[in-house]
Amino acid sequence: MRIGVDIDGVTSDSYTVWLRELNQYFNKNISILEDYDIHLVYDVSWDEMNDFFKQNMEHLFMLPQPMKGAKQGIESLIAQGHEIIYVTARSADEEEVTLRWMDKYKIPYDNVVFSDFKSKVDLARQWQLELFIEDYMKNAEAISESGIPVLLLNASYNQGEMTKGIKRCRDWMEIVNVLNRI
Ligand SMILES: [Mg+2]
Structure with missing residues (x-):
């Protein structure tokens, strides 16, 4: 199967590092992210948050560890014959640091697609992804509304009602188990 895999919060444990760095910079003490729109959590404008990321990109993208079980999970999906296409909201000018991070943690990749905050649906279609x-x-x-089933990696900021076509998985082990059963 051709599987789309997100990077931040799925492959890379980005938010753990980002909260720490953002708390320091904005002088806050937020430990659990309840909203994915971080600028709202820190009560700053989107532009201000974007500037912070642009100025500290290297640091913010290189410091995180992989998500627990991500490397092993991805390796086992590839070993089972699945094809992995990474689809991230990061922009193309963040490609070099992103691939350097993947190399650093020996996370296997062939294709990494950068949406630059644009819709992932078009890319999912373009790449003929069968699951995300x-x-x-x-x-x-x-993505699920476009007809592509989604496995949602559980996080503090994605709680709530699930719509049809989305299955919540508590960790990478469950993701691999679910895929084994398909
Ligand atoms: Mg993400």
Whole structure:
């Protein structure tokens, strides 16, 4: 199967590092992210948050560890013959640091697609993805509405009602188990 895999919050444990760095910069003490739109959580404008990320990109993208079980999970999906296409909201000018991070943790990749905050649905169609692993509920809903089933990696910021076509998985082990049963 051709599987789309998100990076931040799915492959990379980005939010753990980002909360720490953002708390320091914006002088806050937020430990659990309840909203995926971080600028709202920190009560700053989208532009201000975007500037912070642009200025600290190297640091913010290189520091995170992989999500628990992500590397092993991805390796086992590839070993079973699945094809992995990473689809991230990051922009193309973040490609070099993104691939360097993948290399650093020896996460296997052939294709990494950068949406630059645009819809992942078009890319999912273009790449003829048959399933998508995502952590952002809005993306999960849009992708599943387009007819591509989604496995939603559980997180504090994606709680709530699930729509048809989305299955919540508590961790990568469950993702691999679910895929084994398909
Ligand atoms: Mg994500």
